Amino acid sequence: MERDFFKQYIQEHKDAFENEALPPNMLGNILDKLKERENQAALEVTPIKKLKLNYTWLAVACTLLIVGGAYLFVSQEAVDIKDPHNLSAANPSVKVQGPKNTPAIESSVQQPTVLTATTYQKQSAIKPAKIDINQAIYKGLTDSTSVAARLDAIIEAGALTALNQSLKAKLCTTFNEDSNDNVRLAALEVLSKFSNDKYVQEQLMAGLSKQKDPVVQLELIKIMGNNSSPETTDKLIAMANNPFTVDAVKEQVYYALLNNQ
Amino acid sequence: MHLSISINEQELVQQCIAGEEKGYAMLYNKYAKRIYHAVLRVMGNSAETEDIVQEAFCTAFEQIDRLKNQNNFEGWVKRIALNQAISTLRKKKMVFTEDSHLEAVADEELDLNEEFIFQCQVDDVKKAIADLPDGYRTIVSLHLFEDMGQEEIGKMLGINHATVRSQYHRAKKKIFTALKDKAYYGT
Numbered sequence: 001m002e003r004d005f006f007k008q009y010i011q012e013h014k015d016a017f018e019n020e021a022l023p024p025n026m027l028g029n030i031l032d033k034l035k036e037r038e039n040q041a042a043l044e045v046t047p048i049k050k051l052k053l054n055y056t057w058l059a060v061a062c063t064l065l066i067v068g069g070a071y072l073f074v075s076q077e078a079v080d081i082k083d084p085h086n087l088s089a090a091n092p093s094v095k096v097q098g099p100k101n102t103p104a105i106e107s108s109v110q111q112p113t114v115l116t117a118t119t120y121q122k123q124s125a126i127k128p129a130k131i132d133i134n135q136a137i138y139k140g141l142t143d144s145t146s147v148a149a150r151l152d153a154i155i156e157a158g159a160l161t162a163l164n165q166s167l168k169a170k171l172c173t174t175f176n177e178d179s180n181d182n183v184r185l186a187a188l189e190v191l192s193k194f195s196n197d198k199y200v201q202e203q204l205m206a207g208l209s210k211q212k213d214p215v216v217q218l219e220l221i222k223i224m225g226n227n228s229s230p231e232t233t234d235k236l237i238a239m240a241n242n243p244f245t246v247d248a249v250k251e252q253v254y255y256a257l258l259n260n261q
Numbered sequence: 262m263h264l265s266i267s268i269n270e271q272e273l274v275q276q277c278i279a280g281e282e283k284g285y286a287m288l289y290n291k292y293a294k295r296i297y298h299a300v301l302r303v304m305g306n307s308a309e310t311e312d313i314v315q316e317a318f319c320t321a322f323e324q325i326d327r328l329k330n331q332n333n334f335e336g337w338v339k340r341i342a343l344n345q346a347i348s349t350l351r352k353k354k355m356v357f358t359e360d361s362h363l364e365a366v367a368d369e370e371l372d373l374n375e376e377f378i379f380q381c382q383v384d385d386v387k388k389a390i391a392d393l394p395d396g397y398r399t400i401v402s403l404h405l406f407e408d409m410g411q412e413e414i415g416k417m418l419g420i421n422h423a424t425v426r427s428q429y430h431r432a433k434k435k436i437f438t439a440l441k442d443k444a445y446y447g448t
Contacts, residue, residue, distance in 0.1 A: 005375035006433055009386070010405040016383040017406070018298040023311045026297075027289050030318045031282060037323065145315065147308040182308060 024179060029145040133160070134167050141170050147180045154183065158190040168194070172203035181213045188216060192223045201227070208235040214246040221249065225256030233260060274331040277322055285322055292335045293318070296342050302402035303346045305391060313349065317342035339407070347418065350395055381440050389439040397432035404429055 010017070133156070140153025157163065157171060175187035188207070194200045204224055211217050217239070224232055239245050240253045273291075276284025293314065300317075301310045321328075321338045328337055378386070390401055399418070403409045404425075411429070415422035 006378055006436075007405050009378045009381075013383050013386075014406070017387060018294060020298070020301070022294055022297055023307065026293065026311065026315055027286060030289065030315050030322070031285060033315065033319045034285070034322055037319070146312050148312045151308060180308070 023147075033145060134164050138167055138170055141167075141174055147183060150174065150178065150180070150183050151186055154186040154190055158186075158193065163194060165199075168197070168199060172200065176203065176207055176210050181216060184211070184213070184216050185219060188219055188223070192219075195223060205229075205232055205235065208232070208239060212244075214249050217245075217249045218252050221252045221256050225252075225259060228260040233257065269332075270334055271331045274325060274328060274334060277325045288334055289318060292338060295335065296339050299339055299402070299407060300342050300346045302390070302406060303343060303399050304349070305395065305398065309349060310346075313342055313345045317345055343403070343407070344417070347399065350399070375437070378437070378440070385440060385443055386436070389436040392439065393432055393435060397428055397435065400425055400428050401432045401436070 137153045137157045137160075140149050140156070143149040143153075154171070154174070157167065163171065171187050171191055175184055175191055178184050178187065188204075191200050191204060195204060204220065205227075207216075207220050208224060211220055221236070221239075224236075236253050236257055240250050240257070245253075270288075270291075273284050273288050277288065296317065297310060297314050300313050301307060304310045304313065317338055320341055321334070325334075328334065330337075390398060393401060400414060403414045403417070404411070409417070411422040411425040414425045418425070
């Protein structure tokens with residue numbers, strides 16, 4: 001078989017190809033998921049018991065209804081035999097052939113219960129189940145176990161034209177505190193759309209001193225660079241003076257400060 | 262005095278079956294990095310890789326009592342994770358093509374001196390592999406890093422083994438060309 005130098009190279013340097021660190025807290029997430037699933041599995045047992053109980057009661061209720069109905073029917077028939085006119089009074093929708101000398105009795109149908117059912121149907125048709133998109137996005141943002149889920153939620157939030165207060169606050173928290181750089185960057189991109197909002201502006205300003213990732217810092221400075229408030233300027237100067245700030249970020253800071261002068 | 266505690270894989274698996282968190286943690290610490298990199302090479306991005314690896318470990322730990330060969334936990338989890346990665350790529354409409362006409366490409370076209378690869382930096386080779394299209398990258402990763410044969414890769418991806426072979430050679434050629442462009446190749 002032909003010798004594959006490329007494969008040989010890979011085998012010799014395999015460790016060097018796998019030098020990236022694992023994302024933090026993966027084990028914690030795995031253990032949390034396992035516990036969550038165990039709990040879910042335990043919970044699933046209870047509804048089955050409840051369901052069985054419900055079926056039993058349903059069966060009892062049905063039996064009682066049938067017995068009651070049969071009793072009423074039989075007792076009604078006993079009365080009808082004595083007085084056929086009584087039947088028409090009790091059940092107006094039924095056409096009754098009375099004794100030979102009695103004419104057939106037919107009355108108009110009047111069913112208020114049917115009307116009620118129709119009204120109910122119409123009402124339920126008018127009110128379809130409304131899915132709250134804000135709630136769904138909020139839920140996605142709180143999924144600490146999945147970076148992809150949080151990114152998806154942020155992308156959905158980006159498609160909205162307005163954010164409610166809780167979602168706004170959650171996005172700001174995500175931007176300032178999420179453990180994943182990509183998630184923070186995506187949150188920043190969405191928040192930049194709403195940078196005219198006072199609360200968002202305050203949070204973005206706070207980010208100037210909180211964010212440590214150079215890529216996020218660069219984007220944040222680009223967004224906040226046009227803000228000439230003294231507080232922003234102070235924070236930018238602090239970033240420029242910070243010895244841990246990367247050169248590229250410092251350059252962006254100087255550029256923003258010069259533009260604001 | 263140096264104390265070393267050696268617990269074999271079978272014991273760790275038994276601990277997991279008993280639901281002991283320590284067993285989960287030790288198996289994870291032992292294999293997570295290799296499995297993470299195997300999936301990362303196929304997926305090409307870290308966010309989805311993280312989710313897939315987490316899910317693979319969860320599935321494995323949940324079904325660990327079904328593991329037949331208790332000394333091959335790594336191979337089992339890796340297979341779960343790689344299958345999930347390939348299935349995710351498929352959901353993104355990525356197709357592992359059956360381009361049998363490429364079979365002709367094979368070795369004749371690949372007239373590069375392969376030994377020059379030993380002069381290359383790992384980071385450059387890594388980047389050249391990462392820059393490959395998804396299909397090529399998957400085949401290269403499975404063959405070179407996971408040491409899977411063409412038949413096995415073909416079964417996994419649902420394509421002919423000859424296609425795997427031709428695509429591997431094409432991918433290799435692309436990598437070498439990229440490295441050559443970086444002036445490693447003797448001119």
